[in-house]
Structures are given as C-alpha cells and as structure tokens.
Amino acid sequence: MQLIDGSRIITEACVRAGADVYVGYPITPSNWFYAYAQKRFPLFLAGPDEISVLQWMAGFSAAGRLPVTATSFPGLALMVESLNMAHMMELPMLIIVTQRLGPSTGSATTGAQGDLLLLRGALSGGYQIPVFCPSNFEDCWNLTYEGIKTAIRYRTPVVLLTSKEMVMTYRSFDLSSLPEVKKVERETPKVELPYQSYRAGADGVPPFVPLGDATHQVRLNASTHGNLGLIQKTSDEAMANTRRLQDKLEQHIPDFTFYELDEEPGADELIVSYGISADAARDALAELRRRGRKGSLLVIKTLLPVPPAVLDILEQYEKQVFVEENLPGLLKELIYGHARRKNIRSVNKIGSMITPSEILM
Amino acid sequence: MTQPILSTNNMPFCPGCGHGVAIKNLAKALEEAGYSPLDVIVVSDIGCAGLVDPILATHTIHGLHGRAPALALGVSLGLSSPGKKVVAIQGDGGATIGLQHLLEAARRNVDITLIVLNNLLYGMTGGQMSGLSTVEFKAGKQITDDTPPFDIVKLVHEAGAAYSSRITSPGDFKAQFLEALRAPGFSLVEVACLCPSHGVKKLKDLSIVALGDLKLAHEREPGRAAFRPTEPLFAQDKPERPSYRSNIKERLGLLIAGSAGGGIQSAARLIANAGILSGLHVTMKGEYPITVGTGFSAAEVILSRDKIHYTGLEHPDVVVAATEDGLVKARSRIHAHTILVLDSKLKEEAFPNAVYGDFQKEAGKQGAALSAAARWLVQEGVLQVEALLEVARKHKHGEAMVEVLEKCKSVEV
Numbered sequence A: 001m002q003l004i005d006g007s008r009i010i011t012e013a014c015v016r017a018g019a020d021v022y023v024g025y026p027i028t029p030s031n032w033f034y035a036y037a038q039k040r041f042p043l044f045l046a047g048p049d050e051i052s053v054l055q056w057m058a059g060f061s062a063a064g065r066l067p068v069t070a071t072s073f074p075g076l077a078l079m080v081e082s083l084n085m086a087h088m089m090e091l092p093m094l095i096i097v098t099q100r101l102g103p104s105t106g107s108a109t110t111g112a113q114g115d116l117l118l119l120r121g122a123l124s125g126g127y128q129i130p131v132f133c134p135s136n137f138e139d140c141w142n143l144t145y146e147g148i149k150t151a152i153r154y155r156t157p158v159v160l161l162t163s164k165e166m167v168m169t170y171r172s173f174d175l176s177s178l179p180e181v182k183k184v185e186r187e188t189p190k191v192e193l194p195y196q197s198y199r200a201g202a203d204g205v206p207p208f209v210p211l212g213d214a215t216h217q218v219r220l221n222a223s224t225h226g227n228l229g230l231i232q233k234t235s236d237e238a239m240a241n242t243r244r245l246q247d248k249l250e251q252h253i254p255d256f257t258f259y260e261l262d263e264e265p266g267a268d269e270l271i272v273s274y275g276i277s278a279d280a281a282r283d284a285l286a287e288l289r290r291r292g293r294k295g296s297l298l299v300i301k302t303l304l305p306v307p308p309a310v311l312d313i314l315e316q317y318e319k320q321v322f323v324e325e326n327l328p329g330l331l332k333e334l335i336y337g338h339a340r341r342k343n344i345r346s347v348n349k350i351g352s353m354i355t356p357s358e359i360l361m
Numbered sequence B: 001m002t003q004p005i006l007s008t009n010n011m012p013f014c015p016g017c018g019h020g021v022a023i024k025n026l027a028k029a030l031e032e033a034g035y036s037p038l039d040v041i042v043v044s045d046i047g048c049a050g051l052v053d054p055i056l057a058t059h060t061i062h063g064l065h066g067r068a069p070a071l072a073l074g075v076s077l078g079l080s081s082p083g084k085k086v087v088a089i090q091g092d093g094g095a096t097i098g099l100q101h102l103l104e105a106a107r108r109n110v111d112i113t114l115i116v117l118n119n120l121l122y123g124m125t126g127g128q129m130s131g132l133s134t135v136e137f138k139a140g141k142q143i144t145d146d147t148p149p150f151d152i153v154k155l156v157h158e159a160g161a162a163y164s165s166r167i168t169s170p171g172d173f174k175a176q177f178l179e180a181l182r183a184p185g186f187s188l189v190e191v192a193c194l195c196p197s198h199g200v201k202k203l204k205d206l207s208i209v210a211l212g213d214l215k216l217a218h219e220r221e222p223g224r225a226a227f228r229p230t231e232p233l234f235a236q237d238k239p240e241r242p243s244y245r246s247n248i249k250e251r252l253g254l255l256i257a258g259s260a261g262g263g264i265q266s267a268a269r270l271i272a273n274a275g276i277l278s279g280l281h282v283t284m285k286g287e288y289p290i291t292v293g294t295g296f297s298a299a300e301v302i303l304s305r306d307k308i309h310y311t312g313l314e315h316p317d318v319v320v321a322a323t324e325d326g327l328v329k330a331r332s333r334i335h336a337h338t339i340l341v342l343d344s345k346l347k348e349e350a351f352p353n354a355v356y357g358d359f360q361k362e363a364g365k366q367g368a369a370l371s372a373a374a375r376w377l378v379q380e381g382v383l384q385v386e387a388l389l390e391v392a393r394k395h396k397h398g399e400a401m402v403e404v405l406e407k408c409k410s411v412e413v
Ligand code: SF4
Pocket: B012, B013, B014, B016, B017, B018, B019, B048, B119, B123, B124, B194, B195, B196, B197, B198, B199
C-alpha cells in the first residue's frame, strides 16, 4: 500500500497513455496537477490565462501532439469559446475539470459537483463532448486512459470531470493492482487522395493528418466548413459536415460507456450517483443490506453523452435515489429534465460531502 | 523555382482593399525565402483578414476572433519537423481583443510571423473603432474620442519580439516581410491598409491617419519547446507486508487542528503512513485557508481495518488541538463522545473527555500537534511508536519529527 492522491494517479496515467504536453494555469483545486505535470510531462508550459491555455493546446493538437490541462469552473468558463473551436476543428485533447463550490469564485478549497450541465450546454447547438467522471482511484487511472483513447480515436476534446475531494485526498492504495497503461498509438490514417481534412469514412471520423505534413495539404477550421476545411455558409456539404459532428459521437457511445452496477435481485430501488458522492452511496448500500433491505447502485462514469445503456438500467427501477453534491440535482435534470416524476428522491447538499446516512434517510 | 504560395490571384476582398496588396506581398516574400506551400502553416483570425484561407496553397487553420497568435504559438512549438514557417494573420480588431497573445508570443520569442492588417476599424461588423484606431482617423469620422491607439510595434518590442515593424507606405513591401520571416523568433509586421468600404479610401490619406513607419529589433534566441524524457511519478511495486501492530477494530477518525506552520499536515501524513505500515487502510486530507502561512491548519485522518470508501469525517472520534487556532477550528465538530487531546494552555475550558499535556512546552510550536497525536495513539495502542519512527526516519526533514516522537511518551498527561 502507498499513500497517494488522485491528482498523481491521473497525471501519471496521462503521460503513460501518450499525452506529451501540459499547458497549465494555476487554479485551486487543480494545483496538484500543475505541480505533478511540471515533473512528469515531456513538455510543460505555463499559460498566461485560460483562453491562451486552450488555444495553445489546440495548436499543439493540430500539430499532432496530445495536450492536457487541468482547471476548475472559473478557468473552464474562459475556455468555453475555445472548446467550441477545438470541437469544430476535431482536435484531440484532455481537459481535467476539478469541481469546487460555486457560484462564481465560490469557495476554492471546497469540493462540489456543480458543473455537469455547464458541460452539457457548453457547445453552441447542443453538440456534445465526452465527459468521464472518476468515482475512485481505479477510475482515475482507467478513465484517464480511456479519455485519451477516446480523444484520439474520435478526434474530439474529452473532459475528465472530477472534484476537490477526489484529487486532493490521500488514500492508502495498492498501485500494483492497476492494469498496465500503454501509449495510445495513432493509426496511420487511410487517406483518400486528394486529402480532405474533414472527409470521413463510414465511422464518421475523418483521418487525422497534422499541420505541416509534407505530402498532404491540411486545412482546419472553426467556422462552418465543407470537407476541405474551407468556410462554407450553409451549403449542403457544410451542413452534412456539421451534422456529422453529432453523429460521430452518438454512433460510438457503446465504445466509451462506463458505469458500475451493483445489482441485487429483487431490489426495486436504485441509488444513482457519480464522482465524489459515489463512495458515500457505496457505504449507504452496504448499510442498507446490513439492515436486511434490498437495493441496487448505479455509479455513472460516462456522464456525457448520456449512454443508452444507462437509460436501460434506469428504466428497470421503479424507485430511484439521485445522490449528488449540488442543490438542484444536475444529473437528475440531465436525465429527466423538469418533468415531475414520482418515486424519485434526491439527496443534495452543498458545502460538504454527502454522508452515507443522509442517503439512507 | 518553388511552387506558388497563392493558388489564385483573385482576392476575396472588396475591390481596392489593402488586404489584397499585403497578401500578395506576403506570398512573394515566402517564395523568395524558399518556402514551398507545404512548409508554411497560415493561422488566420476572424475578420476580413481571415478570408485568406481559400486562396492559399499552404496548410491553413482558421480559428477564433483575436486568438490567431495564441493558436499559432501552439502550432509552432508543437511541430515536429524543422524548416516549417508559421504565419499568423489578423486585423486590428483581433489584435485588440487578443493583445495578451501578441505580448506572450513576443515575450517567449516563439518562431511565428504575425501580420496585422490594420484598416483602423472593424470591417466585418460595420466599421466600428478598434484599439488600433488613431485619434486622427476617428476625428476624420467625426468621432470625438481622444483615446490614443495601442502601438503594437512598440508593445511587442518591449515584450521581447525579435522583430517588429509598421508599414504605411504603399506598394512593394516584400522586403520588410522577408526581414520578418527571417528574424529568429517572433516577428510582427503591422500594415496600414485601405478599406474602401468603411475606412480610408486613398493612399495619401493613409499616411496621415496611421501611426508612422517604424522598425525595431532584438537579438535574441528564439523560444523553443524542449520535449524531454521524464521519470514515472510512482512505482507500481507490490505492497510490503505490514510490520507493525494496531489494536483498532472500528474505523477511527482523527481531526488534527492547529495553526499554520504548526506541522499539522506533515503530522497527519506521518500518522497515515504509519497506519499503512500497521496493515490499516487510511485516508488523509488537509484543510487550510488560501493564505497557507497564517490562520488555522487542519487535517483529517481515517484509520480502518476495512477498505475505506467514504472519506468524509463529520464527527471525529478524536480531536487533537495544540493551539487556540486549532481548537476554534475544531469546536463545531466536537460532540459528546469526542475524545480531545489538548495542550495544557487550553485548560481554562472544561471538556468532559479531554486529555491535557504540555505538548507545546515539550515539542515546541512546530512539534506540538505531532507530539499530542502520537502520545494518544501510542498510549491507546492504535499505533506503535516504532511505526511512526520508521516513517519519520524516511522523511526528508524527519530529524525533528524523530526527536518529537522519542520524547512524546514522557509528556505528562
Ligand atoms: S470591408 Fe474593408 S477591410 Fe474588409 S474586405 Fe472590404 S475593404 Fe477590405
């Protein structure tokens, strides 16, 4: 066993998976990432602000690198326009978002789960970015790898959504229990000539050739564009390309659907949680069963796009308890909107972690 | 003869627009410098200046308003093959909203040539004034605003650009572009441009309303990206067998609270590590104000036989407070069954389950919290002092801790 924190595990997994550039801007509670990245990444750069951070990352990505940053809400807010750009240009990168208590500057050293719907709505038009959410140290390791794999495989920015309590708490942990993480190799693209940066095959993902390539002219574009990567207003080709951005991820959701289901035969109640509240839910379930009652637990790890497999599980349970560290119940709203639903109980809280006993009430 | 940089001579701008002249000069300069189209990456901004992509045979990347120099910085430092040239093109509006990016690229002297096509206004949105619009130009438009413009040539020079210049004279300015392209590091050329649709329509007027010609340079090494091999942050060794005993059966939650600089965080980590050596599962988290050098400092440690999921600690079983700051911080979490381990100086108040000791006197301000916590843990058989000592001895600055631990058993309580 070693005493270790989530920031360290995530940073190490990034580099093992092949991330080579970290662009950072100091912000609590993501500062441990900054410190570890300085030691571990092949290239570390200190950006002057978070807009620059995401722009630099986009440039690195376009040149064929795999950049990473870590931030929290105030930094993420500044990144939103550039995140749209990276999505539109289809540039792989990993953005670690460490949630803290808001609104606004809030309380920088207090954890929270308040940014899920910001991420759902961050892209104009409702397009999606994969958002993975670790619920324990195993997830910190595995989902970081999956995040980088997904970013490269589907040419997209990926967000790793975490929280202060996940990345700044030390735990005894057996690191030898973690699976080996190997560098995510980029496939040599099967390029149809002449190369067009946004002409995709059946899988919806255009082969990636970096800027500066000696044989193919590469054109990347953040404005509405056709296959070639040149601005087109609302031509059929440009609209087909924009629609592809939606389809590209949707059709591959099963490839990056992650969740943990602890199912008990005969249980009619399902506890639903994610991230830092998941451990309280795990303890609550164990206590419930000790008391001789039946219950199941779903910990969602792919938060966005919402995986159909998750909806299938939810549909099997009459009664559901949504556990999350925010007031309105953002995950519940993501799934059920504002519809009034019977048999759904919400356990919400701000300012400190939800306790197992609060879930059992 | 290299291949042409432009794929057409038909410019995408309004007739008579100065942007076209500048782009043709740029293409000629790139060709003369020996670049073939695929050696060049053009990073274009939003605005009329950003309409250039389709006429270029180079690589192109078209981003957001004002961000071209920042995007170009990433591209330039990220390229893996040498001999490439990154050229960013933006207008005066883009240079205004993204001024930070110009300064940052100049400060780092990153190998980029930035062309700012300054038509003194926002062309795409109807001719509004930018941060580069001059007082003379505004006066000519009957706009009463005597705020002077940014002189970006001087600003990037001050920030460290290898080369910066401004061109207001018409015609052939390929030579200046060549100088900029050859400058080792960041270069900027600001070109005052006609905008027949909204702005200056005649060349002779341009030299009156624009800031004057200027050329500045620094001898500096260009900023490069030094990718380097690094060592893993941790080894994935198989865990060693625990070598010490602990008598705990239930999960035990400890809150150690004190003042900043009181060694609270290192005491908590030491205890957590000693717990691991004793075969326990542990968690540890710190809490301190943003100003880490003053006020309180607190840390929670959980020791348990079973795997720990939930790491919160609402009601600590034991509160260790070596100073007033610490007691104030811990107070709201003290309950009927909480055991308190306190410095004798805090004796004025009567707590039912308190143990007092002269920890400050014996171990000093920095060692008091460790002394108090260790004293109680060892006395109760939660940890063996040898486990704590083993961790302290491995610690970089462990000598003081070793001393505190060796003495803690003799502190009277
Ligand atoms: S609006 Fe002005 S700057 Fe823009 S293309 Fe037309 S003339 Fe040129």
